[in-house]
Amino acid sequence: MTAVKSTRNRGAAVTGLGVIAPNGVGTDAFWKATREGIASLDQISREGSEHFPVRIGGQVRGFDPGSMIEERFLVQTDRFTHFAMASADLALDDAKLPVGDMSPFAVGVVTAAGSGGGEFGQRELQQLYGKGPRYVGPYQSIAWFYAASTGQVSIRGGFKGPCGVVANDEAGGLDALAHARRSIRRGADAVVAGASEASLAPYSIVCMLGWDEVSRARDAGRAYLPFTEDACGFAPGEGGAMLVVEEEGAARRRGVRIRGFIAGYGSTFTGPSRWERSREGLAQAIRVALEDAECAPEEIDVVFADALGVPEADRAEALAIADALGPHGTRVPVTAPKTGFGRVHCAAPTLDVVAALLSMEHRVVPPTPYVTDVCHDLDLVTRSSRPAEPRTALVLSRGLMGCNAALVLRGPEGDY
Amino acid sequence: MSSQLSYAELATLMKRCAGLTVDPDLMRTRPDSTFEEYGLDSLGLLAIVGELENRYGTPIEPGAESCKTPGDFLDVINTSLTSGA
Numbered sequence: 001m002t003a004v005k006s007t008r009n010r011g012a013a014v015t016g017l018g019v020i021a022p023n024g025v026g027t028d029a030f031w032k033a034t035r036e037g038i039a040s041l042d043q044i045s046r047e048g049s050e051h052f053p054v055r056i057g058g059q060v061r062g063f064d065p066g067s068m069i070e071e072r073f074l075v076q077t078d079r080f081t082h083f084a085m086a087s088a089d090l091a092l093d094d095a096k097l098p099v100g101d102m103s104p105f106a107v108g109v110v111t112a113a114g115s116g117g118g119e120f121g122q123r124e125l126q127q128l129y130g131k132g133p134r135y136v137g138p139y140q141s142i143a144w145f146y147a148a149s150t151g152q153v154s155i156r157g158g159f160k161g162p163c164g165v166v167a168n169d170e171a172g173g174l175d176a177l178a179h180a181r182r183s184i185r186r187g188a189d190a191v192v193a194g195a196s197e198a199s200l201a202p203y204s205i206v207c208m209l210g211w212d213e214v215s216r217a218r219d220a221g222r223a224y225l226p227f228t229e230d231a232c233g234f235a236p237g238e239g240g241a242m243l244v245v246e247e248e249g250a251a252r253r254r255g256v257r258i259r260g261f262i263a264g265y266g267s268t269f270t271g272p273s274r275w276e277r278s279r280e281g282l283a284q285a286i287r288v289a290l291e292d293a294e295c296a297p298e299e300i301d302v303v304f305a306d307a308l309g310v311p312e313a314d315r316a317e318a319l320a321i322a323d324a325l326g327p328h329g330t331r332v333p334v335t336a337p338k339t340g341f342g343r344v345h346c347a348a349p350t351l352d353v354v355a356a357l358l359s360m361e362h363r364v365v366p367p368t369p370y371v372t373d374v375c376h377d378l379d380l381v382t383r384s385s386r387p388a389e390p391r392t393a394l395v396l397s398r399g400l401m402g403c404n405a406a407l408v409l410r411g412p413e414g415d416y
Numbered sequence: 417m418s419s420q421l422s423y424a425e426l427a428t429l430m431k432r433c434a435g436l437t438v439d440p441d442l443m444r445t446r447p448d449s450t451f452e453e454y455g456l457d458s459l460g461l462l463a464i465v466g467e468l469e470n471r472y473g474t475p476i477e478p479g480a481e482s483c484k485t486p487g488d489f490l491d492v493i494n495t496s497l498t499s500g501a
Contacts, residue, residue, distance in 0.1 A: 072455055075435030134470055137433070138459040 012181035012262040013251045016095025016244030017354050018087035020196070022058030022237050022341035027090060030351075031358045033340070035385050037367035040341040041220040041235050048202040053209065053216050056223035057200050058237030058342025070156075076139045077152055078117025079198035083240035083347075084149035085156060088192050092157070095244035096256060097190055099157065106189035108161035109154045110179045111242075112172030114345040114399075115197045117144035118204035125203075153192055153242075161188045169399025170306075170343075171267060173241075173350035174407045178265035180245040189250050195346040196240025208236060211400055213273070213310050220370075224339045226307035227314050227374045234309040237342020241350040257412075260357040263392075264293025264408035271402040275308070278398050279316035279323065282306070285406040286324035286394065293392075293408035297325040300332055300408075301390035302365050304352040305380075306398045307336035308343075317396065318376035333365045333388060335381040340369030349397035353407065356393035360411035363389050421468070421493045426486060433467055434460030447487025458482075461489075472497060 017027045023040040024030035033040065044050065044057040065074055065082040068089060074082065088109075092099070099107065121144035127135040142148055147165040154163050162183040166175040173195040180193035199205070208214045215233035217223035224235040251258055266288025270281035290297060306317055322329040337355050338348055359365055365386045374380045393409045427440040438454045451461060458481070465481045477496040483489040 071435035071437070072460075073435070075433070076459070134466060138462040138466070141459070 010185050011248030012184045012245050013248040014243050014259045014262065014357060015246045015251050015256045016091035016093070016097065017259060017357065018090030018094060018242045019239070019351065019354055020060055020063055020083045020087045021239040021241070021344070021351060022060050025060065025063045027094065027354065030354070034337045034355050034366045035362065035364060037369045037384060038340060039220070039369045041223055043220070044200055044205070046200050049200060049205055052205050054205055054214050054236065055218050056215060056220050056235045058235060058344070059200055060239050073152060073156060076143060077148060078120035078143050080113060080115065080117055080196050080240070081143070081149045081152050083196035083198060083238070084111055084153055084194070084242060087194065087196065087240045087242040088153045088157070091192065091242045091244045095246065097244055097246070098254065102189060104158050104160040106161055107157070107159040108163050108180070108183050108188045108191040109150045109159050110164040110166065110176045110183070110191060110193045111149045111153070112166045112168065112176040112195040112346040113146040113149060113197060114170060114172065115199035115204045116146045117148055118207070119198060119201035120144050122201065122203035149196055157192070159192065162186070162191070169401045169403040170345055170348055171397045171399045171403040171405035173346040173348060174265065174353070174395065174397050174405040175267060176350070177243065177245065177262055177353060177407060181262045181265070184245060184247050188247070190244060190246045192242055193245050194240060194242035195350045197345040197347050198238045199236055199345060200238045213308060213400055215309065224309050224342065225371055226309040226336055226339060227318070227376050227378060227380055228371055229373070229375045231309045231311050231314055234343040237338070237344040239344050239351070240347050241354050243353070260360060260412055261410040262407065263410040264289040264291070264295060265406070266292060267403065267405040269402050270404060273400060274402060275310060275313035275316050278313060278404055279320045281404040282317060282320035282396060282398060282406070283323035285404045286320065286396070289394070289406040289408045290324070293410070295392060295408055298328050299392045300325060300328065300394045302356065302359060302388065302393045303332055303334040304356050304393065304395045305334050305336045306396045307338060308398065313398070314376060318378050321378065330377050331379060333381050333386060334378045335365050336368045337366045339371055349395055349405070349407070352395045353409065356395055356409050360390045360393060363387065365390065419497055421490055421497070423486065423490070426490065429464045429467055430454065430456060430460070433463035436460070443486040448485050450484050451486065468493060
């Protein structure tokens, strides 16, 4: 970590991507499935979860935590932290960050989580009321909190730089990246940043039953259809995405491939489930993010939508895009790959950020699986991916509790 | 079940409560090596004490959870079990 006089010059470059998602374990598998619009929603089948009214979700399959994480960390942590540790490893490997040569105080960690360690917590609470307090393990004290992933990624990697946790609803997945960018400006050399969730276990699913926005559809093909007349809520998903965000100068000096830049960010609050009002909040978040990025609306080449799948919310989002981007809002390609694998709460927009960066890298906009007939004035990319040359991407997120956020990403050659 | 805790049993508990694979012979020949060297943190040691209290149905005397070495820990536990028996 170095003392900084001119903070504006310290750009936040993304140099590593790590993904554990329902449609793919590993960034390459995730991107291949996303680009091809592979539909991965299915009946929720985790033990004890089969008989709830919420039937369809995006489960991570083919992920063996023991193959990626030491047993001592597995014992202490919930599945959502397994996702965070594994995706952090993938991102660090991808970035080839020379951790051994860096001061431990130069590298920070920031994560977001909305659901926390529900599965671990449920097990210990069952011990509590089934056998008594003496049978609750001490790791309960750290495993089920939202902060667990930041703590364990920090401990495991020896990262002693600026660490934080943002508990801010789904939009937290973007807030974490904005936080990382702020840490870079303030002098950190690198930040491991992202979000993960493992909410497809009984306790966490029961928590969702109070939300009208969660789809009760029984058919995977009908469960999550945002921007259509059949919209009936969203299908939940699990997984995580972590990124290595690095000071641009440091990244350039060591010659690593830069995947893109976190260029602008804005956030607002408009109240829980006040979807009509989210129009104004989301539009304002976009305006702030554009101004922060010194980006004109016409420069946005692709929008990764929040795509809640609730008619009122979808309308508000379509109008917000039009409000903030003007006539360009009806022409710019909009996509929501999350319909293919579910809305991974805080990690939903983080996965979108990874998809947006890869979209710029591979010059293609991935489609919105399951969705065909769009009933809003949006150019939603459906059915198959669309060749394009996006250089600037806008990622949107809204939380069920009323937070709205927008993040502007620039491609590696872009002026950030 | 023996009323005295052995290094082998301690190794088993370290595996079960904290996910650590430790050679009991290593602890036996080096009783003054530290739990920290084996990767056992304070919460892990607390879990082991809790497990022993449940197993023996008796409170372990205070201080066991702050022992730094396997040798000290076995001394405290076995003294506690003997005096409590």
